Amino acid sequence: MKFYTDADISQILDFPSLIEALRVGFTDEFLVPQRMHIDYRNHQDGIENTLLLMPAVKESDVSGVKLVNVAPGNQTQGIPTIQGIYYLFDSITGQPVATFDAKAITNWRTAAASALAASYLANPDAHTLLMVGTGSLAPYLIEAHLSNSPIDELVVFGRNSQKAEVMAQEFSERVAKVRVEIDLKHAVTQADIISVATLSSDPLIFGKWLRPGQHLDLVGSFKPDMREADDEVVRRSAIYVDINQTAPVESGDLAIPLATGAISHDDIRGDLFQLCRQQVKGRNSPHEITLFKSVGHALEDLVAAKLIMQKT
Numbered sequence: 329m330k331f332y333t334d335a336d337i338s339q340i341l342d343f344p345s346l347i348e349a350l351r352v353g354f355t356d357e358f359l360v361p362q363r364m365h366i367d368y369r370n371h372q373d374g375i376e377n378t379l380l381l382m383p384a385v386k387e388s389d390v391s392g393v394k395l396v397n398v399a400p401g402n403q404t405q406g407i408p409t410i411q412g413i414y415y416l417f418d419s420i421t422g423q424p425v426a427t428f429d430a431k432a433i434t435n436w437r438t439a440a441a442s443a444l445a446a447s448y449l450a451n452p453d454a455h456t457l458l459m460v461g462t463g464s465l466a467p468y469l470i471e472a473h474l475s476n477s478p479i480d481e482l483v484v485f486g487r488n489s490q491k492a493e494v495m496a497q498e499f500s501e502r503v504a505k506v507r508v509e510i511d512l513k514h515a516v517t518q519a520d521i522i523s524v525a526t527l528s529s530d531p532l533i534f535g536k537w538l539r540p541g542q543h544l545d546l547v548g549s550f551k552p553d554m555r556e557a558d559d560e561v562v563r564r565s566a567i568y569v570d571i572n573q574t575a576p577v578e579s580g581d582l583a584i585p586l587a588t589g590a591i592s593h594d595d596i597r598g599d600l601f602q603l604c605r606q607q608v609k610g611r612n613s614p615h616e617i618t619l620f621k622s623v624g625h626a627l628e629d630l631v632a633a634k635l636i637m638q639k640t
Contacts, residue, residue, distance in 0.1 A: 329424055332636060334432040340639050343475040346440040346632060347447070353631040354444075354604035359385040360626050362574075367551075375401040378551070380412075384626035385419060390637075392416045392630045396430045398550070400527050408464045409527065410434055416633045428633055431464070437628035439468035441570055441600065442523065442545045443476040445620040448603045448610030449568060450521050450543035455480050458519035460512070460533070460556075461526040461548065462486035462495050469523045469547065470499060481505040483515050513537050524548060524556045529580075535560025540615040546581050550623050555580035557619075559590040565619035566612070567591070570628075572599040578623045600625075 332340075366379040378398040385391040396412030403409060412430030417423065446454075457479045459466050466484075473479060482503045486492035492508045500506045509515035516522060516537040523545040524533060533544065535558055544565065546556050562585050569575035569582070576582045576596060585591045598608030611618055 330426050332426060332428045332432075334429045337429065337432040337436065337636060340636050341436055341632070343440055343443060343472045345639070346436060346635060347444050347472070347476065349631050349635045350437070350440055350444050350600075350628060351604050353627055354600045356386075358627045358630065359387065363626060370399065370401055375399075377401075382624075382626040382629060384630040386630060386634075387419055389419050390416055390425065390630065390634050391419045392626075392633055394430050394433065394626065394629050396434065403463070403527075410464070414629060414633055416630075416637070426633070426637060428636065433629055433632050434624070435465050435468040437632040438465060438547060438622065438624060439472035440632075441622055441625075441628055442469055442547060442620065443472035445568060445570070445600060445603070445622070446473060446521060446543060446545065447476055449566075449618040449620055450477060451541055451611070451614055453478065454520035454543065456483065456518060456520045457481070458483045458485065458509075458515050458522045459495070460485050460515075460522065460524040462488060462491040463525060463527075465525045465547065467495060467498060469525055469545070470495075473521060473523060473545075474502065477521065479503060479521075483507055483509050483519060485509050485512050485515050521545065526556060527554065528556050529554050531555055531558035531561075533557045533561055535562075535564045538564055538617055540617060542617050543611075544617070544619040546579075546619065546621045549579040549581045549621075552578065552580050552583045555584055557581055559585045559588070562591050562595070562619065565617045567596045567619050567621065568603065568610075569596060569599045569620070570622040571601075571625050572596065574625070575599070575621050575623045579621055581621050
């Protein structure tokens, strides 16, 4: 049984094919039980870790489960925060087919889902991308949006200016204009697409900074006490999520303003299932501010793993 490493997956996958595979996947039928969260205290640094179990089944085809541990304290040690394994099975016989580096699967499918949402929600002529965060997911998000939108200017913002410079340099030959920004407010006002992938507990993006026509891609907050945007951001935005059942509960970007009454569930226009099935409309006008909040879905992992096998 083959184990697909991060390097293997990067050689096999490409964002255009993964984005389209997800688009099809969100119109198909999968059995996806609610994922299991196990939060526990990391006694070495006092920070809470999260163990996630995420199963998905495509009957008469393949099934899989992701076992992943999110360890925020790894940032201080230069280790990726996401660690884990993805297991793929034959749904008919139950036999194991392959295993995959879960961090790589997660990075690829998360970024592809953001780009898929942007295909419905971002302005078609969006040309300036702001990447907030310099973790392992950030370059994947940049690559995904580059494959999907006519980006000719990339702006990188991160708390670690050295990491931001390194990331900007990675794309200097791919994008016409690339720069690092130390003033986040100024960067936000200039961007067409704002992608945020951090582990922040406090808002980084403020609604008073936004201008008409922008699209926000909020990726980092996956727990109810984590948020990357303030109440004014969600109040001003047309809100979409990856999964209606989980995103408003699991992410503080939505759970907190929902709890305080800043927004209601009626303000969430739809999810990726509804967008891909054309059950809801995406962007309504060039001047609308749109927001996509993702927390991840096991269907995405299974689609990515199956595509890897198909392309091998």
